[in-house]
Amino acid sequence: MPLKLEIPWVEKYRPLSFDEIVSQNIAINNLKNFIRENNIPHMIFTGPAGTGKTSTALIIAKTLLKGEYYHRNVLELNASDTVRMDSVRNAIKDFANQNMIIGDNNLKIIILDEADNIPTQVQQALRRIIEKTSSNVKFILMCNYIDRIIDPIISRCAVFRFVNLPREKIVERLKKIARLEGLSIPREREEKLFDTLFFISGGDLRKAINVLQMSVALDLLNNIDINEILKISGFLDEKILNNLIEHIEKKNFNKVKHIIESIENVDSRNLMRQLLYKVPSGGDQNSVLLTSYFGEIDYRISQGADDKIQLLALTAQIMKRIK
Ligand SMILES: Nc1ncnc2c1ncn2[C@@H]1O[C@H](COP(=O)(O)OP(=O)(O)OP(=O)(O)O)[C@@H](O)[C@H]1O
Ligand SMILES: [Mg+2]
Structure with a gap:
């Protein structure tokens, strides 16, 4: 049976507006206020995997920087892709300092994913960069474990905590995707399927969506083969x-x-x-x-x-x- 090759649903259904971010009400409401005032601080988004941190950062950047500005004024870096941390440091420095040379005072956003993987010494350097950049450059740092970020960085940022999604929110989102993808899930086994997907996810919506897509690709949905779904996700049947x-x-x-x-x-x-x-x-x-x-x-x-x-x-x- 051939695997259906498609774009990953986690990308296809990545939320594009604040209203589509489910469950993170406290963080999102506070963020909306900052954006309304058009005055965002440096920010840290912290919380478990697959809860909407990266999606939210991208929405902020898209909301504040339209069109060509988005491409020119947003720098996205991932601390763990980069083999040598020096290159991250240099990329940030170059980007943040551009405006000093060309006198560009428009907002710039630096999104630094997986910041908790940055070694402490490099974080010290980052802290100095954050201190020195002019007020139109804002950092959004993302991490799973905020205790791995040094205090002097934390104290320069507004911290937003993202939480694991409850069952009802995960199921709601999965049902929406199932509808949009035209999946036919036997009614009488639907609850069991969503229960299993939620259990596997542990509140990580990315994982829930990925397992759903994988189950469809492997044709496990017609008979709702719960044991196979558990197995492909690394659980015991x-x-x-x-x-x-x-x-x-x-x-x-x-x-x-x-x-x-x-x-x-x-x-x-x-x-x-x-x-x-x-x-x-x-x-x-x-x-x-x-x-x-x-x-x-x-x-x-x-x-x-x-x-x-x-x-x-x-x-x-x-x-x-x-x-
Ligand atoms: N709160 C949410 N609302 C809507 N969709 C979400 C939410 N959280 C996660 N998702 C879905 O999961 C995918 C991954 O989310 P995202 O990349 O924002 O997670 P993350 O918090 O940055 O995770 P990680 O810590 O692993 O980087 C998104 O593309 C989206 O489809
Ligand atoms: Mg992320």
Whole structure:
């Protein structure tokens, strides 16, 4: 079956106006005020992946700089594409200083994506550039983790926090895309599909849209093959998951060990989310301890600990703690 090659829906349906940005009301309302006053500060957009930061920055630039000015006066850089940070620094300096030479006092916007990947020392240099640029040059820095940005930069910027999207907003947007793409989703299985897409996304709308598009390309939508959709997204399919849970409940450690050892192509932190969702939480001492153990294991894996060993340790704890 041939894959349908199309432009990615995340680009095709990238919001083009503030009204199309769903869910980030606090940030968007504050931004609209700045724009109405025609006086924007330097800004930091921070928050999880796929929540609308880049889209919002592009909308601001398009709103304030029309036509040819957009191309001339907006500089978009990505801190992690650039192999040598020096080139970022020079690009910013050249762009920001142009107006000193040619006396151009129009607004200029520098959009710097993934700013939390910039090493601290380079951030110090960036801070000096921000300080020295004239008032018509504005920076929009974007990051997932604001604690990786140095304080002197943060204190020169207005910070806007973007949040994970709730289920209803994700589903609303997916339904809109499904309608515009003319997808036929069997009514009776629709809820299950959107539930799964939301669970996979974890509030990241980009991920939700990508998985929907991938499911269409792989023809998984006609029968709504939930297990395949989970698999292509790096989650454990429901059959094996239920099997695993059953043996955890029976406290059959050898079986559990065998299942975990035979798992392939599953992102272990995804599997942890699936387990956390399924494990009963009674609110008693045991489930409180267990939840904090999920956090502990998540951290260990993020620091590079062996996935399978950590998953075994986790399932061992679950077996010890559940009734
Ligand atoms: N709040 C939102 N409203 C509408 N669409 C959104 C929103 N957030 C994300 N999207 C969709 O997801 C895609 C990716 O969003 P965007 O690039 O703005 O995310 P981001 O916050 O910059 O993520 P990252 O931190 O990974 O750079 C957009 O093209 C759009 O289709
Ligand atoms: Mg982005």
